[in-house]
Amino acid sequence: MSKKGIIALDADGVLLDYGLAYAGAWQKAFGQLPRERDPLAYWPIDRWEVERLADERLDILRRCFDEEFWCGIPPVPGAVEACHLLTAAGFELVCVTALPEEFRSARERNLRAHGFPIDMVHATDNIAPGGHSPKAETLHRLRPVAFVDDYLPYFIGIDSSIHRALIMRAATGSPNVGDALRFADSQHADLLAFAKSWTRQ
Secondary structure, eight states, X not given: OOOXXXXXXXXXXXTBOHXXXXXXXXXXXXXXXXXXXXXXXXXXXXXXXXXXXXXXXXXXXXTTSSHHHHHOXXXXXXXXXXXXXXXXXXXXXXXXXXXXXXXXXXXXXXXXXXXXXXXXXXXXXXXXXXXXXXXXXXXXHHOOSEEEESOGGGGTTOOTTSEEEEEOOOOBTOSOOSGGGGGOSEEXXXXXXXXXXXHTO
């Protein structure tokens, strides 16, 4: 089958359930698994019954976001199936993730362990000057036919020739609202919904 082009996929919230893994990091840091407060919360700190940390306790938690953490994040339900649908339809998949470069190989191992058909992970900053997406430079170099992310601000500054597909997960406190929605070309409940729509094209 001839390739139809590259589809670039975000990781956290699209392929992997960072919010669920966050609870495990909290347990590792403080010895107690937090209770879930709101399963529809966008940000992990709102999803779980946890305190807002500062100083020494914040440093303790941050140290738990280590190589082991980034290797062990569970997949979003349906995401592995979605990726196999896309590759079966002829698309090449790459991951473009806002993650420190030092953990890029851990992310690759994490995706491989879950059976994602993704061989290449590109790590970017999570903040870019001028308010444009920190993923823009990488995406402009890759020239994918589509870019899928669950964080609307990361679509700002992305060339309009790239289809920008927004995953509308977890409505409570979501940043995916307002005038900036004009930067999204399509909206989907999750990656599987995106994959089903694109493999029908």
